[in-house]
Amino acid sequence: MDQTETKDLSRDHWADEWKQERQKLAIHEKTKGNLLYTNNQFDQAIESYSKGLQYDPTNAVLLSNRAQAYIKIEKYPESETDCTLSLSYDPLNVKSYLRRATARLNLGQLDAAEVDLKRVLLLEPNNKQAQDELNLIEKELLLQYPEDESLKPSTEDTQEQPPGDTVDISHTYGEHECRISEGEEADLHKLFNKCKKNPGHLDFIPIKQFKIDHLPADYRDQDLYNFIKVAADLTVRVSVNMVSPFRPQFFPNTHVQYPFYNKGGNASTRSGSGLISVYEYRDGLGCDARGSGYSQLTGDQLTTDYVSCPCEKCKQSGNASKVWWEIFVNTATHVVFDDIEASRTTCRLFFDDRDSPKVIIDKVTMDYVNIGNDNIRLKHVTCDTKLGPRLYDLVRRLFDLGNEVWNKFSQSTSDKVNFIVSHPHGCSKYVSIGRWVDNYKVEECDYNDKFDRTKFTYTTSTCPGSSGARIHCVGLGTGHVHNGAMHSKLNYSSVDLFRK
Structure with missing residues (x-):
């Protein structure tokens, strides 16, 4: 030796x-x-x-x-x-x-x-x-929720309601848009070309080909264009190869079938999309992209019970890093349902075209979930001094550009322009630009009176694989993710916070 x-x-x-x-x-x-x-x-x-x-x-x-x-x-x-x-x-x-x-x-x-x-x-x-x-x-x-007409399955899509009214969200479920695995990675673009929902994908723009001229004439603004590009950098493909046996038969308080309910224990692969946010931690004290050590929504301080990085590498080391990054991926619950599915989830970052290098994060855990609202936040911890700062800087830029876009367009939302960056059919990133139709108030936020919980409908093009992608409504403060498509050709979002 x-x-x-x-x-x-x-x-x-x-x-x-x-x-x-x-x-x-x-x-x-x-x-x-x-x-x-x-x-x-x-x-x-x-x-x-x-x-x-x-x-x-x-x-x-x-x-x-x-x-x-x-x-x-x-x-x-x-x-x-x-x-x-x-x-x-x-x-x-x-x-x-x-x-x-x-x-x-x-x-x-x-x-x-x-x-x-x-x-x-x-x-x-x-x-x-x-x-x-x-x-x-x-x-x-x-x-x-007594057994009356309001909880019976509806054969029609949501009826338009006056703004500000509370909506019965049990009637706003359609077809989820997870991409179900039908082949290997190399076959994805073949499936993309055979799409029945959007033949030809005329309204989807490959992210590397996206130009400012793709925006509506009144929205050809450099800050908005840069905001979309940075949002795309933070968009990930979410892949799951397990179906939890704990998926419910129905969405909460409805008779609407929950996706993949009858496939518990199955190892079939599906994919959706998600958006990254990041906290940086030093000696157990966290900081978000705004430079604040406190949650924007709750006001709670960003602290941990540990003062060094809890990743697997550091746990096996006698010299754990005092600086680390918590990477969050926000997506839909019907894409990743619970802790079991989270343990079998991977996220591919920076997947901009077929030649993009494979940057994968795994070992994710469930940080937050709300089944009824159909949103979940996954967490991955890293002390990688290349990946962590890169993502943290992107989130900071997204926040700064978002403020600029808000200042320019918050008073001119009548056009209802929105955009979605997603991984349709599990392929590389595409941008679709459209308009939101309605924003239904579901309930008031119980811990911050600056927000309501709402649900959007919109015409912006989506496909299987778009579930979980962030819905960006220009000039509005939203955190909603894409959920599915209704028979009326409208798409609909999760229930999430909307700045009043």
């Missing part, structure tokens, strides 16, 4: 010892936290669990235990977040499903709690707690 091999073995041995020592410290804090919890000292228990997570950030049991302690002091959003993170590391953790159901019940998210309890019963059919709570939820849902 030469000297180099000896050094490598020594380094590996030291890294293993370092990892084992941190795990021992985490177990010590968990035991201490459990004792404090038993003595009803919930705040102190949370402190101990949090210390344990500093030593072992991916410990699903520590996260689940802290979630239960949060429930005891009625911090339900924090509990839901911990349960979701716990399940991203251990998708079969029954206690985390039960605790998340409790948190969601107290947050008024009955449909999401119902899904969690049904997952428990799939894993443990005789779990009495889950069955009892599920019975209570189903009774409550019957009271809230």
